[in-house]
Each structure stands twice: as C-alpha cells, then as structure tokens.
Amino acid sequence: MPVKGLKKTGEYFDSVTLMLVARSLTEMEGVDDATVVMGTEENKQILAASGLLLDEFKDANDTDLLISGKAADEAVAESVIARAEELLIESKQKKAASGEHLPRSIEGAVDELPGANMVLISVAGRYAGDVAMEALEKGLHVMLFSDNVSIEKEKELKEFGRSQGLLVMGPDCGTAIINGAPLCFANVVKRGKIGIVAASGTGLQEVSCIIGNQGEGISQAIGTGGRDVKKDIGGIMFLEGIKALAADSATEVIVLVSKPPAPEVLASVGETIKDISKPVVAILIGGDPKVMEAAGALAARDLERAGLIAVALARGEDPAGIEKALAARSEEIRKQAAAEAGKMKEGQKYLRGLFSGGTLCDETQLMFKDTLGPVYSPAPIDPAFKLEDIWKSRENTVVDLGEDEFTVGRPHPMIDFLLRKKRIVEEAKDPEVAVILLDVVLGYGSNMAPGEELAGPIREAKKLAADAGRHLAVICSITGTHKDPQSRKKVEKELKDAGAIVMETNAAASELTVEIVKIRGGK
Amino acid sequence: MKIISIGDRVFPGVYRVHSRFSRAVNYLRGEELVSLVSEEAGRGPVDIVAGEGGLEAAGDELEVGEDFLRLGRRRFPRAGVEVYDSRWSPGAVDREALEVNLAALEDYLLRNSPSESLAFLLEPGRGESGDTSFRGRLEARGRAAADLFRSDADLVAGCRRFKGLGSGLTPAGDDFVAGVLAALGVLERLDGVDRTVLKGEIAAGARGDNPLVNSFISLAAGGWFFERLKNLLDGLAGYDPGEVRRRAGELVAFGASSGSDLAAGLLLTLKNLRGKNW
Numbered sequence: 001m002p003v004k005g006l007k008k009t010g011e012y013f014d015s016v017t018l019m020l021v022a023r024s025l026t027e028m029e030g031v032d033d034a035t036v037v038m039g040t041e042e043n044k045q046i047l048a049a050s051g052l053l054l055d056e057f058k059d060a061n062d063t064d065l066l067i068s069g070k071a072a073d074e075a076v077a078e079s080v081i082a083r084a085e086e087l088l089i090e091s092k093q094k095k096a097a098s099g100e101h102l103p104r105s106i107e108g109a110v111d112e113l114p115g116a117n118m119v120l121i122s123v124a125g126r127y128a129g130d131v132a133m134e135a136l137e138k139g140l141h142v143m144l145f146s147d148n149v150s151i152e153k154e155k156e157l158k159e160f161g162r163s164q165g166l167l168v169m170g171p172d173c174g175t176a177i178i179n180g181a182p183l184c185f186a187n188v189v190k191r192g193k194i195g196i197v198a199a200s201g202t203g204l205q206e207v208s209c210i211i212g213n214q215g216e217g218i219s220q221a222i223g224t225g226g227r228d229v230k231k232d233i234g235g236i237m238f239l240e241g242i243k244a245l246a247a248d249s250a251t252e253v254i255v256l257v258s259k260p261p262a263p264e265v266l267a268s269v270g271e272t273i274k275d276i277s278k279p280v281v282a283i284l285i286g287g288d289p290k291v292m293e294a295a296g297a298l299a300a301r302d303l304e305r306a307g308l309i310a311v312a313l314a315r316g317e318d319p320a321g322i323e324k325a326l327a328a329r330s331e332e333i334r335k336q337a338a339a340e341a342g343k344m345k346e347g348q349k350y351l352r353g354l355f356s357g358g359t360l361c362d363e364t365q366l367m368f369k370d371t372l373g374p375v376y377s378p379a380p381i382d383p384a385f386k387l388e389d390i391w392k393s394r395e396n397t398v399v400d401l402g403e404d405e406f407t408v409g410r411p412h413p414m415i416d417f418l419l420r421k422k423r424i425v426e427e428a429k430d431p432e433v434a435v436i437l438l439d440v441v442l443g444y445g446s447n448m449a450p451g452e453e454l455a456g457p458i459r460e461a462k463k464l465a466a467d468a469g470r471h472l473a474v475i476c477s478i479t480g481t482h483k484d485p486q487s488r489k490k491v492e493k494e495l496k497d498a499g500a501i502v503m504e505t506n507a508a509a510s511e512l513t514v515e516i517v518k519i520r521g522g523k
Numbered sequence: 524m525k526i527i528s529i530g531d532r533v534f535p536g537v538y539r540v541h542s543r544f545s546r547a548v549n550y551l552r553g554e555e556l557v558s559l560v561s562e563e564a565g566r567g568p569v570d571i572v573a574g575e576g577g578l579e580a581a582g583d584e585l586e587v588g589e590d591f592l593r594l595g596r597r598r599f600p601r602a603g604v605e606v607y608d609s610r611w612s613p614g615a616v617d618r619e620a621l622e623v624n625l626a627a628l629e630d631y632l633l634r635n636s637p638s639e640s641l642a643f644l645l646e647p648g649r650g651e652s653g654d655t656s657f658r659g660r661l662e663a664r665g666r667a668a669a670d671l672f673r674s675d676a677d678l679v680a681g682c683r684r685f686k687g688l689g690s691g692l693t694p695a696g697d698d699f700v701a702g703v704l705a706a707l708g709v710l711e712r713l714d715g716v717d718r719t720v721l722k723g724e725i726a727a728g729a730r731g732d733n734p735l736v737n738s739f740i741s742l743a744a745g746g747w748f749f750e751r752l753k754n755l756l757d758g759l760a761g762y763d764p765g766e767v768r769r770r771a772g773e774l775v776a777f778g779a780s781s782g783s784d785l786a787a788g789l790l791l792t793l794k795n796l797r798g799k800n801w
Contacts, residue, residue: 012542015691015779019639022690035657038694040687040731046664050657062687062732068657105575124563391634405765419634 001032001070004077005054006084007039008065017091018065021084028083030076031069036084039064106134120183121170122146128171129153136161136168144170144225145184151232154225158236167244168237170225174445175201177208177221185414187443188483192217193314195251197241199229199258202357203285203303205441205479206506207257210307212481213504216314219251220244229261238265239272246276253313254280255306256297259362260287270295279313281306285359286366286381302363304507330511337515340501343471344434349522351375351513352427353398353437354420356413357479357506360439361400364510368396371514372523378403393427396522398437414446421457428461428472434520435473435513436461439506440495442480442488450486451494458498473516474500477509524576526592528605532568532747533557538585541734548581549735556738557585559594565777567749568609568742609747613760616713620761625793627764628755631771632786640780641688641695642787644669661689665696672795678703682725685788695784697736700729702788704743705752706796709789714798751777752785 013021018036025034035052037043039060047053052068060066069080106119118141121131125148132142132149136157144157149171161168169176175198176183180191187205189212198204201223208218222241229235238258245251254276261269261284270291273280282292282299283306289299298319300306305322312319351368353375355361361377368375374382375396387397390405399406401413401420413420420438427433440450447453458474465472476495480488492502503509517523538550538557546564550557559581560570571592573580582595592599629645636642644665654662665688671681682703688696704725707718726744730737742748748756751774758770774782 012544012692014544015693015781018690018692019637019779022639033656035690037690038687038692038733040694040733042664042684042687042696043689043694046657046660046688049660050655052657062736108575391630405768 001051001072002074002077003052003054003068003070004074004081005052005057005066005068006081007056007060008067008088009063011065011088012063013065013088013091017088021087021091024087025067025069025080025084028071028076028080030072031080032071034067034069034080036065036067038062039066106131106138106140110138110140117141118143118167118178120145122184125149125171129157132157132168132170133160136164136166139164139166141167142169143176143178143183143223144168144173146170147172151227154227155233155236158228158233162236162240167222167240169223172227173201173223173225175204175221176223177204177218179220180218182444185441185443185445186221187212187479187481188485189481190217190483191219191250193219193250193252194255194310195219195245195248195253196221196255196257197224197238197245198222198256199224199226199238199261200285200359201226202439202441202479203257203283203359205357205443206303206360207255207283207307207310209479209481210304210505211311212483214308214311216311219248226259229258229265231262231264235261235265235268239268242269242272242276242280246278252278253310254278255310256280256282256284256292257303257306257359258283258287259285259359266291273297281309281313285362302367302507303359304505329508333508333512334515336501337512337519340471340473340512341434341516341519344473344520345431345468345470347431348434348470348472349517349520350430350432351396351398351435351437351517351522352393352430352433353513354423354427355398355400355439356402356420357439357441358400358402360441360477360479360506361398363506364398364437364513367507367510367514368398368517368523372396372518378405393430395432396517399423414441417447417450417453421453424454424457424461424474425464428464431468431470433465433472434522435475435516437509437513438474438476438500439509440476440478440480440491442478442484442486442491444485446486448486451491451498454500455494455498458495458500462499474498475509475513476500476502477504477506478502479506524580524597525574526571526577526599526601526604527562527574528566528570528572528607529592529601530566530568530570530607531609532742533571533587535587535589538587540581540583540585543581546578548578550585551734554734554737556734557587559585565750566607568607568747569738570607570749572607607750609742609749609753611708611712611746611748611753611756613712613757616760620763621759624759624762624764624767625790627767628759628771628786628790629794631768632775632783632790635772635775636783636787637780639690639695640783640787641665641685641699642783644787644791664688668696669791672791674796678721678792678796679724679728683728686729687731689784691779691781691784693733693736693739693778693781695780697729697733697740698778698781698784699788700725701739701743702785702790703792704740705746705748705756705785706789706792708743708746708748709756709793710796751782752789755786 022036071077122145128146224237280297282297309319378390538552541549586593668684671677685696722744758767
C-alpha cells in the first residue's frame with residue numbers, strides 16, 4: 001500500500017490539536033493507517049515496523065512532527081497529508097483569529113455590548129458567585145450555568161437580585177427561554193402564551209417541547225436552578241418568576257415545574273398563586289398535589305400532562321379531554337407491550353434506564369414506584385434501593401448519567417454519549433434485561449448527531465441479545481421539536497432504523513416500559 | 524491584568540519565547556523552562572499564572588526579577604503574589620484508605636481515559652492482540668515496557684522503553700515516565716527508602732531534544748508537582764474514593780492524554796512496587 005508523509009520542523013502544535021488531527025486522518029475513507037507523532041526514536045521505530053517510516057523521517061528529532069498515511073492508493077495517501085496540513089493550518093488560524101478581543105470580564109463584556117440587560121455566566125464555580133454579583137451590581141439579570149457555588153452565596157445573590165428586581169437563574173441552571181431565545185441546553189419553540197417557571201432543566205425542556213409540538217408557544221421559560229425550592233433558599237427566584245409571569249401581558253397560562261419543594265416553599269408558592277388570575281398548571285415531580293390544588297392550580301401527574309393541560313388552557317379548551325385521549329393511548333401501549341413481551345425469552349424481566357436528563361430519570365422512577373415498586377438508582381426515591389456500585393446495575397435500575405459521579409472530567413451526557421454507549425452494550429449482555437430505556441434530548445447545546453451515535457450501540461445491543469436467543473426492547477423518548485438543530489424527524493428515523501421503539505414523550509416511553517416489565521414479572 | 528501565582532521553581536533571568544498555545548506561552552532560558560499560563564491551566568512549579576489578558580499581553584521575552592516580572596513592556600511587582608509550593612507534604616497517610624483509593628483511581632482511569640492514552644496498560648491483555656497497525660505496535664511496546672515494572676532495577680530499563688513513545692507534543696510515554704517518577708517520590712514518603720539515585724537514572728534516560736519534556740521530567744524527579752497532580756496525591760492519601768475520582772477527573776482533563784498518561788505511570792508503579800512496609 002502506498003505511504004505518504006510530511007515532516008514539520010520548528011512548528012509546535014498542542015497535544016489536543018495533534019490528537020484531533022490524528023483522529024480525523026484515521027477516519028478518512030480508504031485510509032489503512034495514519035499517524036501524527038513527534039519524531040522520537042521510539043516513535044520512529046514503531047513507524048518503521050508499521051511501514052510508515054519514510055526516508056525523510058530518519059534524521060528527525062524529538063521536536064519534529066511526523067505525519068504519515070498509508071492508504072488504498074496514492075491519491076488517497078496524498079489526500080491524507082493534504083488534509084493534515086489543512087487541519088493544522090486551520091488550528092493556527094483559529095488561534096490568530098482569536099486575537100480579536102473576546103471580553104473575559106463582566107466589565108469588558110458590558111463595554112462590548114452596551115444595552116445588554118442579561119448575562120450568562122459559565123465559569124469555574126469558585127469564581128462564579130463573585131462574577132454573578134458583579135453582574136447584578138451593574139443592573140444585569142443573571143443566568144448562572146456554573147455549579148459548585150455555595151448555598152450561602154446562592155442565597156446572597158438571590159436576595160440581592162430580588163431587592164433590585166433582577167432575575168438570578170441558577171446556579172446550575174442549564175435551561176431557559178427568554179424573549180424567544182433558547183439559552184444553554186434549550187429547544188427551539190415558537191413564541192406564544194404559555195410561561196414556565198422551572199427548578200428543573202430537562203423538566204423545562206420536556207414541557208416546552210410538548211407545548212411546541214402541539215402548536216402552541218412559550219412567552220418566557222425561567223429556570224431557577226434545582227436548589228431554589230429547597231429550604232435554604234426558600235424558593236426566592238421561583239416566586240419571583242411566578243410574579244414576573246403573572247405581570248407579563250404576553251403570558252396567559254403559567255406552568256410550574258419542580259421536584260417537590262420544601263414544605264414552607266410549597267406553602268409560599270400556594271399563597272402566591274392564590275392571587276393570580278391566570279390559570280396555573282403545576283407539576284411537582286413526586287410531590288403531593290393537594291397544596292397546589294387547594295391554591296387553585298391544576299396539578300398534573302407527569303410532565304406530558306402538564307404540557308398538554310397548558311395547551312388546552314391556552315386554547316380555551318377543557319383539559320378533561322386530555323385524560324380520555326391518554327386513556328386510548330394507554331390501551332395501544334398495553335397491546336404494544338404485550339407484543340414486545342411475548343417475544344422475550346424466559347428470565348428477561350428487568351428495566352435498565354440510562355438517562356441524560358435528571359428530571360426524566362426521576363419521572364420514570366416515580367412511574368415505576370407508583371405501579372411496580374421502587375427501582376435501584378444511584379439517587380433513588382427510596383433510600384433502601386441505593387445502587388451500591390453505580391457502574392453495575394441490578395434488577396430494575398435507572399441511572400442519571402448527568403450526576404456528578406459520571407461527569408467529573410468529561411462533558412455532560414447530553415453532549416458526550418461515550419459512557420452511555422458503553423453502558424447500553426454492557427446492559428444488553430445481562431440475560432435478565434427486558435428493556436433498555438433511553439432519553440434523547442435535542443436542542444442547542446446537546447449532541448448534534450444523537451440518532452447516528454446511538455444507532456450503533458442499539459444495533460449491537462439488540463444483536464448481542466438476539467445471538468443469545470433473546471429479544472431486547474430498546475425504548476427511546478425524544479425531547480425536542482421539529483425546529484431543533486438536530487432534526488427530530490431524522491433522529492427518530494435513525495433510532496427506528498436501528499431497531500428502537502420511539503415514543504413521543506418520556507411519560508409514554510416509561511408507561512410502555514412499565515407494562516412490559518409488569519408482563520415479564522420484573523417486580 | 525494581574526499575576527495570580529508564581530511557581531517555586533521559577534528563577535530570575537530573561538527568557539525567550541519557545542511556543543504559544545491557547546492556555547500557555549512557554550519561555551526558555553537555556554534549558555530552563557517557565558510557562559505563562561491561564562487560570563484554567565492551573566498552578567505548577569515553573570508556571571506563572573496570569574489573570575485575564577495575561578497571555579494576550581505575552582511578548583517574545585519574559586523577565587523574572589527578584590521583585591518584579593516583566594511581560595513584554597509591562598512590569599508587575601512580585602510583592603503579595605502567591606508563591607506556589609510544589610512539594611507534596613502529606614500528613615499521616617491512612618494505608619487502608621490508600622488501597623481503596625488506588626482501586627478507585629484505576630477504575631476511573633480505565634473508564635475515562637482517552638483511547639490514545641497509555642491507561643490501557645492497566646487492562647490485562649491489552650497490547651497482546653498482534654495488531655500490526657501503528658497503534659497496535661505502540662500498545663505492544665508499551666506492554667513489553669510495563670512488564671519490566673517488577674523491581675527497581677528493571678524499572679530503569681522499562682522507563683527507557685517508554686521514552687518518546689506515542690502521541691502528543693509531549694509524547695505519552697514521557698508523561699508516563701513523569702508519573703513513574705512521581706510515584707517513586709510517593710513511595711519515598713511512605714516507606715522512607717531514599718530513591719534519589721534511581722530517580723536520577725530514570726530522568727537521565729528520559730532526557731532528549733524536547734525542552735518541554737526535559738523540564739517536566741526533571742521536576743517530577745525532584746518531587747516538584749503541578750497542582751492537579753498534588754491534589755490527586757492528597758486525595759489518594761486522605762480522602763474518600765468519590766473525591767479521588769473527582770480529582771482524577773481534573774487530572775485526566777489536563778492536555779489531550781497527558782493527565783491520563785501521567786496517572787497511569789503513577790498508578791502502575793505504585794501497584795507493582797509497593798512493598799509490605801509501605
């Protein structure tokens with residue numbers, strides 16, 4: 001096979017650039033092998049053994065960069081070297097271009113964009129609180145994506161923000177839609193009459209997507225960060241968000257999304273919404289709906305119902321019709337479950353839920369708890385079901401791969417699927433697994449090719465099971481709209497082509513899973 | 524713009540620029556390296572950590588004085604600037620906790636290291652597949668070298684085989700050897716056996732033409748560690764496995780695979796060479 005190469009002397013590229021270039025070259029079609037390495041003696045010996053050492057490399061030293069490609073024919077081999085040069089030049093140009101000044105302080109940013117009234121902060125947690133306070137002192141609303149901010153600092157920020165009439169969304173706020181603009185992990189939803197206040201990122205995404213997919217729109221979707229509704233913070237921004245939407249002329253229906261707030265916060269929320277004339281829908285995942293109902297809100301029992309109720313109210317329709325429609329769907333789901341379960345081998349009975357969205361994971365846990373009993377999890381609803389080894393499932397297990405233990409030193413699982421892909425295949429090896437359940441979250445900030453990336457492991461998992469005489473059901477939900485950059489339609493097709501069952505919401509996917517596990521005797 | 528920290532192995536002199544990257548500008552004075560780094564890169568023995576705008580202001584020359592720093596035309600006083608202490612000084616080490624934490628570190632590295640790193644050496648059987656691609660042969664060489672990590676004497680030979688091996692501006696094998704040297708420093712602390720001569724031999728065998736490699740090998744041999752490595756060592760010595768994983772994550776995030784390679788060298792050496800009395 002022809003080999004082409006290039007030696008670069010006196011030019012230095014950082015290791016990340018070299019790694020990315022090497023990966024690109026090996027993925028080129030027709031390439032048998034390609035390397036990008038420094039010209040050390042050891043590397044030259046391996047190049048020689050691999051048939052990649054050219055004569056011009058022989059006198060290279062440790063500081064020379066050697067690029068080598070072996071391919072099916074001369075043209076491809078030459079294109080490897082051309083591509084390497086292109087990528088290395090691009091990396092230099094990016095560095096040169098970034099000689100344009102990018103502000104790295106609030107002051108600098110405000111100077112660059114006078115008139116901005118909001119700042120989005122994503123810096124290391126130990127600095128984030130001070131940066132946020134600086135922004136508030138300049139009269140800016142804050143969205144604080146950073147986590148690892150102390151609870152004391154969060155309270156200080158929110159009390160100050162409240163006193164100034166400013167929003168503080170976060171810390172650890174990953175999702176918001178403000179004036180039609182999706183921020184951080186968020187979906188493209190048209191503007192409309194429904195406002196959301198959420199202490200839950202994927203909860204906000206799921207509800208806003210359901211609303212958007214039904215043809216309605218979002219006025220504002222305000223995230224507060226998950227700790228806001230705990231006792232220490234007292235729901236400061238949750239309450240301010242409700243008041244802001246109550247006063248907003250574009251908002252006609254208000255949706256509240258949260259895990260169960262602290263009792264005193266729940267009481268304050270109840271008091272606040274009593275004075276609001278607009279309809280309020282509340283989904284408190286796992287919480288007692290009575291307080292909200294007593295205050296006049298419509299309590300939904302899952303995220304899907306919350307979105308559908310809000311849509312009905314926005315259209316002036318009676319939400320009672322929703323239950324009828326969902327009951328009909330449940331009938332279909334039961335039939336589908338029976339068909340799936342009927343193909344399975346004896347012994348297959350358990351669920352393995354692998355989630356990138358924490359709230360979606362919790363919703364599934366709750367649906368199981370309400371019907372079949374608690375499931376194992378690193379963050380279980382029932383503490384008796386704590387998964388001892390987070391890397392090893394047992395019985396019915398659901399895992400939120402976005403939790404800290406899984407994300408140290410790596411991107412969030414909504415972006416980087418590496419851990420989840422490995423785990424899908426691992427779970428498929430367990431003969432007791434009946435269902436693998438996955439959430440697929442689209443939108444800005446998320447993985448741009450989720451269908452493509454998940455298709456491989458889904459196929460591999462199903463084949464592994466099939467080779468052992470088992471039928472494995474892989475069930476996916478998609479949180480996303482048709483306007484999201486990933487193309488919901490394309491993702492759905494890719495997943496279905498790989499053999500997955502795709503349901504429109506996490507609630508529907510979880511319902512199907514529950515039914516299958518029930519039939520299989522998983523609990 | 525301000526200077527946030529200066530490493531304890533930064534010595535006075537005029538340094539000339541060697542290379543520029545997004546988070547670091549490297550300067551040399553003869554063989555001595557000093558790096559001007561961003562806050563995200565973190566602190567180290569030869570690092571000057573600059574606040575916002577520091578790297579953009581970096582010129583072709585850096586002058587270190589007794590009481591000032593000069594970047595291009597700008598002078599900054601050293602008074603009041605933190606001096607980063609790069610020595611590792613653990614308190615009492617809980618040996619049992621250390622065993623548990625080493626297992627947690629190994630598990631973390633195996634699951635989270637990039638495919639280009641040498642962390643594969645922690646997996647039995649890897650490097651024995653007979654794959655004749657560059658990567659396959661690299662893994663086989665790495666495996667053969669790691670198999671020599673049975674005693675102090677064989678360690679020198681093993682480290683020679685890692686010199687210059689693999690990808691990266693500072694090749695993976697060199698980062699691995701830095702991890703070996705760091706581990707020998709840890710063992711010295713724990714068992715009281717002086718390994719200065721051994722470390723010197725390994726460092727001498729690892730020197731080459733790349734001044735960046737030569738610098739961090741010398742620093743590792745001398746027991747002067749950068750912040751992420753020190754934090755991991757502290758974690759291993761006295762914290763719980765969850766904290767060890769968190770700190771391992773910070774080290775693995777360093778460079779393309781440098782952090783993983785260094786951690787792999789550290790771990791393999793500690794696993795193979797710790798005696799009963801450590």
